[in-house]
Every structure is written in C-alpha cells, then in structure tokens.
Amino acid sequence: MDYQKVIDKIYSELLPRRGVGKVADYIPALAAADPMQYGISLSTLDGRSCNAGDYGKAFSIQSISKVFSFAMVLRILGDEIWDSVGREPSGNPFNSLVQLEYEQGIPRNPFINAGALVVTDRLISLYDRPKEALLDFIRSLCGNDDIYFDQHVARSEREHADRNMALAHFMKSFGNIKNDIDTLIDVYCSQCAIAMTCQDLAKSFLFLANRGTNPLNGDRVLSVSQAKRLGAVMLTCGFYDESGDFAFRTGLPGKSGVGGGIVAYIPGSLSIAVWSPGLNRHGNSVLAVETLERFTTDIGNSIF
Numbered sequence: 001m002d003y004q005k006v007i008d009k010i011y012s013e014l015l016p017r018r019g020v021g022k023v024a025d026y027i028p029a030l031a032a033a034d035p036m037q038y039g040i041s042l043s044t045l046d047g048r049s050c051n052a053g054d055y056g057k058a059f060s061i062q063s064i065s066k067v068f069s070f071a072m073v074l075r076i077l078g079d080e081i082w083d084s085v086g087r088e089p090s091g092n093p094f095n096s097l098v099q100l101e102y103e104q105g106i107p108r109n110p111f112i113n114a115g116a117l118v119v120t121d122r123l124i125s126l127y128d129r130p131k132e133a134l135l136d137f138i139r140s141l142c143g144n145d146d147i148y149f150d151q152h153v154a155r156s157e158r159e160h161a162d163r164n165m166a167l168a169h170f171m172k173s174f175g176n177i178k179n180d181i182d183t184l185i186d187v188y189c190s191q192c193a194i195a196m197t198c199q200d201l202a203k204s205f206l207f208l209a210n211r212g213t214n215p216l217n218g219d220r221v222l223s224v225s226q227a228k229r230l231g232a233v234m235l236t237c238g239f240y241d242e243s244g245d246f247a248f249r250t251g252l253p254g255k256s257g258v259g260g261g262i263v264a265y266i267p268g269s270l271s272i273a274v275w276s277p278g279l280n281r282h283g284n285s286v287l288a289v290e291t292l293e294r295f296t297t298d299i300g301n302s303i304f
C-alpha cells in the first residue's frame with residue numbers, strides 16, 4: 001500500500017476546507033491558534049513514515065495526553081485502577097459535573113476530565129516527579145528527547161481551571177482524589193500543555209498498534225491485554241460525546257484533544273496523527289475527523 005500517495009490525495013482534496021470549525025477559546029493561549037494549519041503523519045510498524053502539510057509543527061496535545069498518563073498508571077496499578085474510574089462512554093461533555101453526583105465520585109471513564117484527574121492523581125502518588133516522569137515516558141515512546149511543556153499554555157490553563165478544580169474537590173469529598181488539589185491541577189494543566197508534532201504523536205502511538213511493545217526500542221510498555229483494554233476504551237470514549245460517531249465514521253480507536261489533534265491506529269499495522277485547530281461543537285477537529293474517515297475508506301482497512 002502506497003500510504004504517501006493516499007495521504008497526498010486526501011490532503012490536497014481537503015486543503016480548500018482549511019479553516020472550517022471553531023478554534024478552542026476557553027483559554028486565550030489556544031484561541032490564538034491559526035485555524036489554517038493542517039498536518040498529517042503516519043507511521044507503520046515496518047518503519048515507514050508518510051507526511052503532509054504542517055506535520056512537523058508542534059501544537060498543544062491537550063486531552064491526547066490522557067492516553068499517556070493512563071498508560072503509565074495502568075502499567076503499574078493494573079486492574080486496581082478500575083475501582084476508581086469506569087469504562088463506559090459518558091455521553092456528556094468532557095468537563096461535565098452532573099454524572100459525578102449520582103455516581104458517587106467515580107468518573108465514567110479515564111478520558112473525560114474527571115477521570116483524567118483521578119488518573120493524574122494516581123500518577124502523583126506513584127512518582128516523586130510526575131511531570132518529569134510523564135515527559136520521559138512520552139519521549140521514550142516517540143524517540144524524541146525534545147518533547148516539552150508549553151509554559152504559556154500551561155499558565156493559561158491554570159488561570160482558567162475553575163471547573164477542573166471543582167471536579168477535583170468534588171471527587172475528593174468522595175475520597176477518590178488523594179493528593180493536594182493545587183498539585184493535582186498543576187500537573188494536569190502541564191500535561192494538557194505538552195507540545196508535540198503530528199510526527200511525534202504518530203510514533204508515540206505505535207506501541208498500541210504493536211500490542212503494547214514499543215517497536216522503536218523493543219520496550220514492553222503494556223501487556224497485550226492492557227493494550228487491548230486501552231484501545232477498547234479509546235474506541236468507546238476517546239472523542240468526548242461524539243465517540244460513537246467517530247467510531248462509525250472511521251472504524252478506529254483513537255483520542256482527540258481540543259488543540260485540534262487526533263491520533264488513531266490500526267492494530268498490527270500503523271498509527272496516524274492529524275492536526276487542524278478548527279473544532280466541531282463536540283470539541284473534535286473537523287478536518288482531522290474528515291481526514292481519518294477518508295483514510296480508512298480509501299485504504300479499505302480499519303479495525304473492522
């Protein structure tokens with residue numbers, strides 16, 4: 001399969017649609033993003049890399065970071081983590097408070113904000129220097145030691161973290177947050193502010209395409225079973241309250257972030273990252289979803 005040809009065709013056909021959607025505006029640092037940016041990067045398990053457009057520009061990965069923090073916690077705590085966080089789609093916006101009340105402070109899944117806060121809380125309990133550990137983990141996944149926290153975005157996140165603080169306090173009242181809230185919000189806002197390129201992101205998801213083992217260095221990151229479970233949660237919960245529609249359109253497990261990035265993968269084959277900042281009303285990049293829908297259609301392959 002000539003993936004470069006497939007990507008070039010999709011890229012040139014969708015280029016006139018750049019700018020569709022609305023850039024995230026809940027923090028000033030993201031509202032300033034240029035909506036005309038559009039990049040694609042694909043990495044295969046047999047070592048190929050195919051790219052188009054702005055694939056080499058670093059952007060704010062936002063909620064895509066929830067996959068990394070969750071993988072770090074899952075590999076250490078194993079099934080114990082499921083006592084504190086569920087694995088059902090929420091059908092609610094990513095920052096919703098309502099379900100937590102009647103579900104006794106146990107978030108529906110690790111990819112809504114409440115669930116990700118619980119996961120980051122466990123990361124803080126497990127590591128003396130959780131922020132550094134997270135960067136080290138991502139750097140080893142993609143083989144790039146330059147992955148960094150965008151401090152401007154992190155500061156902006158912290159200045160507008162009232163709802164995340166409310167979620168954290170609320171869960172603490174149920175005993176599901178163990179650490180100091182300010183520390184938790186600091187680590188959480190930093191993880192959202194990690195900057196990566198499409199190329200870094202595609203590489204960093206190869207371990208999932210490879211059933212838990214990083215093909216770049218042979219490290220076993222997750223067991224085969226854990227990788228399966230993480231993929232299943234991405235498929236069902238990775239796209240806010242649009243997860244069903246994303247699965248329907250693309251047939252891929254993946255994760256999006258409000259910076260406009262989406263990473264998805266086909267087990268046993270490849271991972272692909274797409275970025276364009278314009279979002280639909282659910283918080284997913286309009287162009288990235290369209291790109292991935294065309295991609296699986298054009299190559300005639302997905303997980304189904």
Ligand code: GLU
Pocket residue numbers: 061062063064094095113157164192256257258259283
């Ligand atoms: N930093 C965002 C928040 O917690 C995450 C946004 C996202 O879903 O990508 O509010």
